[in-house]
Amino acid sequence: MSAEHLKLENQICFSIYATAREITKLYKPLLEKLNVTYPQYLVLLILWEEDSITVKEMGRRLYLDSGTLTPMLKRMETAGFITRERSKHDERSVIVSLTDKGKASEEDANSIPHQLLDQLDMEESELKQFKASLVKTLDRVYQINEVK
Amino acid sequence: MSAEHLKLENQICFSIYATAREITKLYKPLLEKLNVTYPQYLVLLILWEEDSITVKEMGRRLYLDSGTLTPMLKRMETAGFITRERSKHDERSVIVSLTDKGKASEEDANSIPHQLLDQLDMEESELKQFKASLVKTLDRVYQINEVK
DNA sequence: GTAAATTTAATTGTGCACAATTAAAATTTA
DNA sequence: TAAATTTTAATTGTGCACAATTAAATTTAC
Numbered sequence: 001m002s003a004e005h006l007k008l009e010n011q012i013c014f015s016i017y018a019t020a021r022e023i024t025k026l027y028k029p030l031l032e033k034l035n036v037t038y039p040q041y042l043v044l045l046i047l048w049e050e051d052s053i054t055v056k057e058m059g060r061r062l063y064l065d066s067g068t069l070t071p072m073l074k075r076m077e078t079a080g081f082i083t084r085e086r087s088k089h090d091e092r093s094v095i096v097s098l099t100d101k102g103k104a105s106e107e108d109a110n111s112i113p114h115q116l117l118d119q120l121d122m123e124e125s126e127l128k129q130f131k132a133s134l135v136k137t138l139d140r141v142y143q144i145n146e147v148k
Numbered sequence: 149m150s151a152e153h154l155k156l157e158n159q160i161c162f163s164i165y166a167t168a169r170e171i172t173k174l175y176k177p178l179l180e181k182l183n184v185t186y187p188q189y190l191v192l193l194i195l196w197e198e199d200s201i202t203v204k205e206m207g208r209r210l211y212l213d214s215g216t217l218t219p220m221l222k223r224m225e226t227a228g229f230i231t232r233e234r235s236k237h238d239e240r241s242v243i244v245s246l247t248d249k250g251k252a253s254e255e256d257a258n259s260i261p262h263q264l265l266d267q268l269d270m271e272e273s274e275l276k277q278f279k280a281s282l283v284k285t286l287d288r289v290y291q292i293n294e295v296k
Numbered sequence: 297g298t299a300a301a302t303t304t305a306a307t308t309g310t311g312c313a314c315a316a317t318t319a320a321a322a323t324t325t326a
Numbered sequence: 327t328a329a330a331t332t333t334t335a336a337t338t339g340t341g342c343a344c345a346a347t348t349a350a351a352t353t354t355a356c
Contacts, residue, residue: 005261006254008193008209012275013171013264015282017186018211020168021313022289023161038165039342045156056304061156063166066305068343075341092304092351106154113153116161119292126281127160133278134163137268141170144267169343187312204334214335216313223311240321240334 026119030112034105039064040076041109043096047082048106052097054087063142081105174267178260182253187212188224189257191244195230196254200245202235211290229253 008014024038031041039062046053046061055069062069073096076082081102087093122130156162172186179189187210194201194209203217210217221244224230229250235241270278 006193006196006257008190008197011193011261012268012279012282013175014190015279015286016164016168016171017190019282019286019289020164021211022286022293023164025293025314026289027161037341042156042162042165045154045159045162049155054304055306063169064342065344067307067345070306072342086305090304090352094305109154113159119289120160120285121288122281122285129277130281130285131160131163133270133274133281134160134167137270137278138163138167138170140269141167141174141267145170145173173344185311202334203336212312213314215315215337218336220312234335238322238334242335 027112027116030115033108035079036076036081039068039072040081041112043073043076044081044098044102044105044109047096047098047102048109051103052095054093054095055084056093058096175260175264178263181256183227184224184229187216187220188229189260191221191224192229192246192250192253192257195244195246195250196257199251200243202241202243203232204241206244 004010027038027041031038034041034044036044042062043058046058055066055073058073059065059069073082073084077084080099083097083099084094085097087095117127120127152158175186175189179186182189182192184192190210191206194206203214203221206221207213207217221230221232225232228247231245231247232242233245235243265275268275
């Protein structure tokens with residue numbers, strides 16, 4: 001038996017890692033109608049907030065790099081949700097935009113956040129504190145990772 | 149601009165998803181000496197707690213299935229951390245055990261949890277509440293996912 | 297105004313992560 | 327106990343996820 005600090009059940013990072021994966025599974029039935037994966041759903045959320053942004057900006061908002069986004073966006077383009085085109089002003093940039101299908105899909109997504117929160121079944125106050133700790137941790141860890 | 153409930157910054161699940169990935173990156177330099185990935189480090193944590201368990205039990209503790217574990221454990225076997233052998237009692241089961249190298253590696257891991265927590269830099273009370281919310285959410289979501 | 301440095305995506309290669317299927321072994325049931 | 331069911335890993339196929347490299351375009355420095 002290893003020392004107490006090496007025990008898995010004591011490690012908050014493992015809780016985050018496991019919870020993230022279980023929540024992705026929880027989304028699966030809710031995303032069936034849209035016919036997208038959870039990361040693809042996040043791309044749509046971004047574009048419904050602000051259409052026609054660069055891959056760079058998409059990556060900044062999702063904390064993902066082009067090695068992840070490029071193939072994922074190509075799949076979403078093939079599936080008819082988005083278009084990808086080089087910027088006229090800066091040929092290095094690729095602009096991602098919603099197609100009519102991508103825009104129309106927002107309708108099918110409207111009920112998802114509420115359905116998800118219902119299943120989490122958490123008090124408003126705890127949820128708020130929980131999210132605050134997450135965002136604080138994310139900001140802090142992102143900063144540390146960036147500096148290196 | 150989409151409705152408020154569809155905005156990414158309002159979604160707690162995205163915070164969990166992004167935080168999990170950033171924390172995995174934070175572990176990377178700490179795992180360099182051990183020369184393992186974060187999921188592989190979790191396998192070692194389990195085995196340091198209790199050596200010689202089945203793939204099934206490993207999957208139960210890590211919330212991972214054989215499709216993930218089998219190839220990962222094979223890589224760890226090739227790297228010399230573990231052995232894999234069929235159980236004598238039940239030929240369906242595969243027992244995972246530490247090699248001498250795997251056992252000796254615990255020494256190099258001892259300081260990791262403390263180093264990580266230092267970087268998170270969170271008050272003891274907030275950390276405790278944060279972890280409680282995570283475990284509660286994990287239990288709840290796991291239960292929902294299992295029932296289906 | 298050109299050379300050097302920076303920015304931006306894409307590509308390549310490795311390692312998870314998981315659903316679905318397969319196959320073998322063990323257990324339960326008729 | 328023989329047949330049906332269940333359990334356990336492995337396999338297959340798809341989709342992230344990210345480090346490192348490449349290539350093209352832009353910006354900065356001289």
